[in-house]
Amino acid sequence: MTVRPFQDADWPQLWPLLRDTFAAGDTYAFAPDSSEAEIRKAWIDAPQSTWLACAADGRLLGTYILKPNQPGLGGHVCNCGYVVAPEARGQGIASAMCEHSQDEARRQGFRAMQFNLVVSTNEGAVRLWRKLGFHIVGTLPRAFRHAQRGYVDAYVMFKTLV
């Protein structure tokens, strides 16, 4: 597996993965019926950088974004989001992308990484981020409207990188 920057030619392969992930309504706040243009704005235009995890044969395994979490005086803390292709789950892709993103964040001069809305029912993700050194620093009551479970809590998770 290699992790490399997104290129325009990747979009036709990338966006259906994001569409299906958001459509599930169980991990990301992006509207489940987000249009291709809205998804492109969120995953390509808004972030500082977008990365892809690819198999040796070029197949897309996952993707992540990296951006400052706040402007100016909060801009030393970055924010990331990760998506793993369904057929690639359980192979350590999320873990590898998260480690990669921390290295990349340090390289770009960020001092910490913050996740703003980790859905509490996404137990696998919470367990993985903890294993990788992130702490739950806050709980947002009923801040996520889960497609199946209704309003559920979300966590703010944080890791100091320096």
Next chain:
Amino acid sequence: MTVRPFQDADWPQLWPLLRDTFAAGDTYAFAPDSSEAEIRKAWIDAPQSTWLACAADGRLLGTYILKPNQPGLGGHVCNCGYVVAPEARGQGIASAMCEHSQDEARRQGFRAMQFNLVVSTNEGAVRLWRKLGFHIVGTLPRAFRHAQRGYVDAYVMFKTLV
């Protein structure tokens, strides 16, 4: 005092207040050297609505913004930011604007209000938000680069509105 929606004609009076507030670098993450265009984008274009608190004679006493804190499945939680004119401090303007914003948020259908980066050294604000029913639900270690004090903690504060 009245609280009313921002109109274009208010900008010449409003933006120097925002410029000076951000320039101080002790309460908001917006870069202290933000340009007029950047400030307009942050305070007028990006928010769902922008409000002004004005004295009977029309003088600007304060301003606040209201917007969804997250898209889609997090869009039932709103976010607000408040600025009080230096000469109007200690007169309950922030408190009145915060109460107004909670009513407005409920009117717009929001179920909760979240502040993402309350600077821990801004003790007056923290005390006021607590008094108005907000809870510190998270602490972000050294997440704000204070112009005088360097890296200081910031709080996530939250209030359920329904």
